[in-house]
Amino acid sequence: MLRILDRIRRTGVVTEPAPQDSELETLGLEVRRHIDRRFHSSLAIRQVDAGSCNGCELEIHALNNPYYDIERFGVHFVASPRHADALLVTGPVSRHMETALRRTWLATPAPKFVIASGSCACDGGEFGVSYASCGAVENVIPVDVKIPGCPPSPLALLQGLLAAIRV
Amino acid sequence: MTAASWIPGFLGRLEDDHIVVRHVDTALLAPAECVLLDVEDWGNTARVAAVFGCRWTAVWGDTADEHIIVRACLEYRGEYLVLTTRVPLNQPVLASHTPHYPGADRLERHLQDMFGIAFLDHPDGRRWTRHQAWPEGCYPLRNEMPAAGRSPGRTLVDSDYPFVRVLGSGVCEIPVGPVHAGIIEPGHFRFSAVGEDVLRLEERLGYVHKGIEKIAVGRDPAGLARLAARVSGDSTVAHGWAACMAMERAAGAEVPPRALALRAILSERERIANHLGDIGAICNDVGFSFAQMQFSRLREDWQRGNQVLFGHRLLMDRIVPGGVCRDLTQACRGLLQREVRNLSQELDGLLPLLDDRPSLEDRLAGTGILGLDIAKRLGVLGYVGKASGMDYDLRRDHRYAPYDRLQVASPCLAAGDVAARMQVRVDEIREALRLLEQLLEQLPDGPVHAAWPAAPAAGEGVGLVEGWRGEILSYIRLGPDGRVRRFFPRDPSWFSWPALERLIHGNIVADFPVCNKSVNGSYSGHDL
Numbered sequence: 001m002l003r004i005l006d007r008i009r010r011t012g013v014v015t016e017p018a019p020q021d022s023e024l025e026t027l028g029l030e031v032r033r034h035i036d037r038r039f040h041s042s043l044a045i046r047q048v049d050a051g052s053c054n055g056c057e058l059e060i061h062a063l064n065n066p067y068y069d070i071e072r073f074g075v076h077f078v079a080s081p082r083h084a085d086a087l088l089v090t091g092p093v094s095r096h097m098e099t100a101l102r103r104t105w106l107a108t109p110a111p112k113f114v115i116a117s118g119s120c121a122c123d124g125g126e127f128g129v130s131y132a133s134c135g136a137v138e139n140v141i142p143v144d145v146k147i148p149g150c151p152p153s154p155l156a157l158l159q160g161l162l163a164a165i166r167v
Numbered sequence: 168m169t170a171a172s173w174i175p176g177f178l179g180r181l182e183d184d185h186i187v188v189r190h191v192d193t194a195l196l197a198p199a200e201c202v203l204l205d206v207e208d209w210g211n212t213a214r215v216a217a218v219f220g221c222r223w224t225a226v227w228g229d230t231a232d233e234h235i236i237v238r239a240c241l242e243y244r245g246e247y248l249v250l251t252t253r254v255p256l257n258q259p260v261l262a263s264h265t266p267h268y269p270g271a272d273r274l275e276r277h278l279q280d281m282f283g284i285a286f287l288d289h290p291d292g293r294r295w296t297r298h299q300a301w302p303e304g305c306y307p308l309r310n311e312m313p314a315a316g317r318s319p320g321r322t323l324v325d326s327d328y329p330f331v332r333v334l335g336s337g338v339c340e341i342p343v344g345p346v347h348a349g350i351i352e353p354g355h356f357r358f359s360a361v362g363e364d365v366l367r368l369e370e371r372l373g374y375v376h377k378g379i380e381k382i383a384v385g386r387d388p389a390g391l392a393r394l395a396a397r398v399s400g401d402s403t404v405a406h407g408w409a410a411c412m413a414m415e416r417a418a419g420a421e422v423p424p425r426a427l428a429l430r431a432i433l434s435e436r437e438r439i440a441n442h443l444g445d446i447g448a449i450c451n452d453v454g455f456s457f458a459q460m461q462f463s464r465l466r467e468d469w470q471r472g473n474q475v476l477f478g479h480r481l482l483m484d485r486i487v488p489g490g491v492c493r494d495l496t497q498a499c500r501g502l503l504q505r506e507v508r509n510l511s512q513e514l515d516g517l518l519p520l521l522d523d524r525p526s527l528e529d530r531l532a533g534t535g536i537l538g539l540d541i542a543k544r545l546g547v548l549g550y551v552g553k554a555s556g557m558d559y560d561l562r563r564d565h566r567y568a569p570y571d572r573l574q575v576a577s578p579c580l581a582a583g584d585v586a587a588r589m590q591v592r593v594d595e596i597r598e599a600l601r602l603l604e605q606l607l608e609q610l611p612d613g614p615v616h617a618a619w620p621a622a623p624a625a626g627e628g629v630g631l632v633e634g635w636r637g638e639i640l641s642y643i644r645l646g647p648d649g650r651v652r653r654f655f656p657r658d659p660s661w662f663s664w665p666a667l668e669r670l671i672h673g674n675i676v677a678d679f680p681v682c683n684k685s686v687n688g689s690y691s692g693h694d695l
Contacts, residue, residue: 004457047350051375053691055400055481060350065463079348095300095322096374100345126397131316132378
């Protein structure tokens with residue numbers, strides 16, 4: 001146990017505003033301000049993979065690593081759409097996920113907003129519309145904000161989030 | 168050290184069994200050999216191959232005139248043999264390989280749904296890839312089906328899929344998914360449990376089927392490489408490499424040595440990033456969040472390195488037909504070397520802390536055991552196979568460039584539990600770091616990209632790459648215009664998903680997340 005504590009002490013807090021992360025700090029603080037004002041300090045997000053290649057998921061995961069630590073800005077990922085203020089949807093919507101996505105959206109209590117994350121979710125990306133894919137998320141449920149990128153980096157995700165809660 | 172080829176001996180065995188080999192072609196899919204068989208001999212050939220000891224590794228289809236060409240790939244001692252047969256479209260019936268190779272189950276059902284081939288003696292005739300996006304009797308990979316499909320309306324949920332019911336007093340069913348509680352891909356798991364104990368797990372995948380094989384048709388090589396890089400985002404380098412290798416073999420394109428070395432560097436970096444993330448996540452699934460934080464920090468450092476060195480955090484689209492799109496400058500070389508040393512030191516500090524936790528060992532050792540027998544029958548690959556005694560690594564046993572110049576050590580353990588799968592990942596990270604150092608030391612000079620042949624002849628090729636999940640097979644056929652006519656990527660997840668159904672037996676429902684994470688199959692790579 002002592003060795004673990006020692007390791008934690010020696011690792012230090014990597015979340016500190018390191019020079020290259022000043023953009024993150026500024027962004028994060030602004031996100032925090034909006035969330036405090038509009039969402040009573042807490043924004044709950046339900047992530048839905050509607051057909052992505054899982055690249056977007058890797059970068060959304062990264063938001064929770066100690067560098068970005070997105071929870072400090074009041075954003076947290078929840079397990080059920082019923083607990084969510086927003087849906088963060090990735091992928092072109094595969095036809096096999098079409099109904100599941102629509103039901104997830106219906107299960108999210110209003111007021112709610114939808115963020116389409118990644119090129120596929122924004123415009124169908126590399127997959128487009130086909131016998132198996134509905135293409136962009138807005139072809140299935142209403143979308144409020146789009147975050148392009150393949151995949152969008154954690155910083156781009158945070159920027160997109162800020163745009164979403166400013167709306 | 169090249170052992171004599173096993174293929175002549177195997178063909179002799181086929182002859183003993185009165186199986187007629189119509190044609191042997193060593194050039195068409197080189198380095199794999201290709202044999203043409205009669206439809207009637209398809210099932211018997213698998214029986215002979217299973218007795219011979221071959222590993223069954225893929226089956227895929229292609230269309231030609233009034234036939235569906237079916238190919239199955241066997242491997243033995245690092246050499247590959249592709250069995251081929253021509254199934255007439257007016258009578259698309261073929262003997263199943265599944266009775267001899269249980270791992271063939273879902274790939275054959277995929278073929279059944281996509282091409283409309285009926286497999287005789289298949290133990291499970293239910294649909295697999297098809298949900299409700301296209302009707303029964305409609306086959307997306309046949310030429311007459313347009314890529315846009317024919318039913319533009321809303322797709323209903325696949326509610327009447329016939330799951331196997333486990334009956335008995337006290338048995339309850341727990342349906343999970345397709346939308347899961349975490350930040351993960353969609354799929355459905357149906358548990359039958361008595362109390363906490365899992366009696367049976369049935370997977371229902373196919374939710375992220377995006378029609379990759381169909382929309383590949385007509386793409387140029389660069390466009391296909393972009394698509395292949397998105398078969399499974401976490402394996403973007405491995406799938407990109409395998410697809411480019413297949414196209415380069417099909418078109419007869421040469422890849423400069425420096426580009427090959429850089430591809431291996433990208434591939435090892437991808438392996439390390441994914442293993443780092445997974446080791447943390449496995450620990451987190453048993454409540455050891457310290458490891459999760461430390462390893463996700465290391466993963467982030469590594470991904471930032473990717474951005475600086477190669478211009479993309481996940482290394483997407485770095486591999487292009489003919490080479491790689493970006494060279495490594497001298498300054499970057501030094502940076503990469505420092506990164507490798509740095510990560511080694513971090514691991515020296517962290518790993519003893521993991522080894523030293525009885526509570527961690529208590530949860531991981533003995534959990535989710537996959538025995539060698541089942542692993543072998545399913546043909547499980549990569550770290551899942553290596554943790555269960557399947558000692559196979561393409562980089563060592565098939566020796567494609569640039570690994571033919573390197574000595575690759577591959578871990579192999581016997582326990583087959585979550586702890587073993589984690590240990591294999593640790594060993595693979597160490598080995599990948601060593602390989603990175605060697606690749607950097609021996610990095611050849613020269614160009615990193617060769618011009619694509621201006622007028623390539625029509626051709627076919629198979630790409631084989633050891634991705635971080637194990638062997639990836641990629642088949643590509645180019646038409647006379649140089650565009651793709653057929654693309655089939657076979658992710659290792661095809662075999663690790665059925666393994667998960669087996670290894671969960673006798674475990675408690677609450678241990679499913681950690682078992683699942685230790686296997687970490689790709690949904691996207693499997694659903695296509």
